[in-house]
Amino acid sequence: MTTTPTLVKLLFKSWMRSKVSLFFGFLFPVMLLLVFGSIFGGPSPPNYTLYVRNLDVDQHGTPGVLSEAFVRALNGSVFEVRLLKPGDPTPRGTGFAAVRVLTIPRGFTDNLLNTTMLNRIDVTTDTITSIIRMAGERIPEQTRDQIEASMEGLQTFKRFIVAEGVQITLEGSPDDRLLQPIEGIINVIASKFELGLLNASSAIEIRTVHAQVRQLRSVDYYLPGYIAAFIMTNGLIGVSSLVSDMHRRGVIKLLASTPVSKATWITSLIVVQTLASLLLTAVMVAVGWLVFRIVAIPDLYSLAVILLGTLAFTGFGVLIGGTVKEAEAVTALGNSISFPMMFLSGAFWPLELMPGFLQAAARYMPLYYFHVALRETLVAGSPETALFPALLVAALAVVGVTSAVLMTKWRDF
Amino acid sequence: MGSTAIVVEDLTKRYGDLVAVDRVSFTVDEGEVFALLGPNGAGKTTTVEMLECLRTPTSGNAYLKGFSIRDPSSVREIKRLIGVLPQEFNAVDNLTVHENVELAAAAKGAKNVREVLEQLGLWELRKRTFSKLSGGLKRRVGIAMALVGDPEIVFLDEPTTGLDPEARRETWLYVKQLKKSGVTVVITTHYMEEAERLSDRVAIIVRGRIAVMGEVRRLVVEYGGKTKLVFEELDGRAESLLRERGYELEVAPDGRTVVKVERHQEIYEVLSALRSLSLDVYPEIRQAGLEEVFLRVIGSRLSERGELV
DSSP states (O other): OHHHHHHHHHHHHHHHHOOOIIIIIIIIIHHHHHHHHHHHSSSSSOOEEEEEEEEOOOOTSOOOHHHHHHHHHHTTEEEEEEOTTTTTTOOBBBTOOOOOOOOOOTTTHHHHHHHHHHHHHHHHHHHHHHHHHHGGGGGGGGHHHHHHHHHHHHHHHHHHHHOOOOEEEEOOEEETTHHHHHHHHHHHHHHHHHHHHOOOOOOOOOOOOOOSSSOOHHHHHHHHHHHHHHHHHHIIIIHHHHHHHHHHHHHHHHHHHHSSHHHHHHHHHHHHHHHHHHHHHHHHHHHHHHHHHHOOOOHHHHHHHHHHHHHHOOOOOOOOHOOOOOOHHHHHHHHHHHHEEEEEEESSSSSGGOOOOHHHHHHHHHHHHHHHHHHHHHHHHOHHHHHHHHHHHHHHHHHHHHHHHHHOOSSSO | SSHHHHHHHEEEEEEETTEEEEEEEEEEETTTEEEEEEOSSHHHHHHHHHHTTTSSSEEEEEEEEEEEEHHHHHHHHOOOOOOEOOOOOOOOTTTBHHHHHHHHHHHHHHOOOOHHHHTTGGGGGSBBBBBOOOOHHHHHHHHHHHTTTTTTHHHHHTTTOOHHHHHHHHHHHHHHHHHEEEEETEEESOOHHHHHHHEEEEEETTTTTEEEEEEHHHHHHHHOOOOOEEOOOOOOHHHHHHTTTEEEEEEEETTTTTEEEEEHHHHHHHHHHHHHTOOOOOOOOOOOOHHHHHHHHHHOOTTTOOOOE
């Protein structure tokens, strides 16, 4: 019977039979991935809801031709248009769903039509004036007189056209961070609409090409974040509780009274945690592929990062479990270190969503470098950018394991 | 008894100003069951843990089969020799009986898991999860974990504390089996009856010091006092006769008459004298034991929970 493999086998069995370990080590991260991945990580682009109140209607409620066409143009863009009748109140926002209301004023069709006619006259007279100037003496005198007479006729007609400016109103919350981009999108749609009325086309066109660098979806972000976070909690909370429980039961005292060394004991714990980490990674990658089609096949780089993270956090878990006397204090300490890191290090959501001071604070947390290194290797396939964070995790692993070996007592408990 | 298995010389353990073990010395022969009897906090566990190389002595030394506990190069050898049941031991809850003993066997590099399980009547229960066992069975698994690897010296630290009387007696049976198999056993306890029934020799330890030590029978003879014959009722004639014949009489607080004798033969002589007066009486015979020794030497009794009262 070889000592270390048997210890590993028995400790791993014990770990797998513990309901708490199974839940927090495997089920909980899978649940988080499924829930947050489904809510925030879907592949479809955001479809913004826009309420439109069209006041440009006749006495029968029939909308004007141009306002109706404008609403169609809006609906064909990124917006999901919801029509409000002229007398309907502004809807109330629920939860995080922002309410934006676009009001099309009364007389929109007439005013837009008249403005378009004025614009066309201006464009026509400007164009002809320019042509006459450029052509010069090549236009016969008589022809020139006739053209000028026609242009005066157009100017006379223009004076009979009454056109007021068209002002549509966009209403939204000042806290809505998307209100400004939405105003920009509506501006573009309105400009194109006006160009269409002038029978003109834009000279500037946008051509979209897909770059080689892939933009990660939210769910791609979550996957390595959750794996890293739960490898950390397995070490800091799971291992520390296990070691503390073994102390309380006298099992460590019994082991210490045998020829087995402290190093063998710690090595066994680390091997068990490495197996648990690999299993967690396999389960998460499989669920990610099956449900969200995340392609993240662990390579040597990502496996190395997983090993380093496991070493680091298992080391600290052994340290806490072996040095803190009371079981409640061990749990409290493990939780108080793990939870702030889980939520503030950017493992659960991108750092860019957090205020600046929290983003700065995250860079002091070991978990930040672990999940960044894992994301770069596992999802982005970029070991070069993972090098610096991975080196920091490696340094942490050295500190964690060394502290565990030095501080774990094998006598004088 | 054969040669000496354990030699303890002036072993001392201090924690700051507190002297937990104060110049304790004793020897334990091979195959002997030696009990350290004393109240909670007397220094019993500290003493055995120093012998198990789990605590570093402040001064003094001890030798197990000639290996010094203070010599770092001997520690591994000592750990090969010993089996330990720590105080308040509880094996791993979600491992089976077999797996728990296998855990201890792996640590000791031993292979006799099945043999030990059979020896302790646990083979049939080997697949049972530890958490589902009764208190007595749990303790038996602990003893199995101590015994796996065929240790020459076994330390049982309060092996029956917290067990019900039946489980306690069951545990005693396994300790007696150990004695028969020739293993040297050091047991710590605060139960008088346990020390009396199991040990060849006992050391009464109080406040870190051994107050008295020796074979149980010898201690009882030396410190236990006379055997008491307690009679429900004795008339004046009977009391006069016994006094005339030189017996010491006293009245117990409950009103019963107590006659003290030194030798067992005297019990028959007293009863014979009373029968000569046509008194057919049957006294309660109270023999002295470790409890009397403890009371005489320490001046206090030990409660069931191990407190001095």
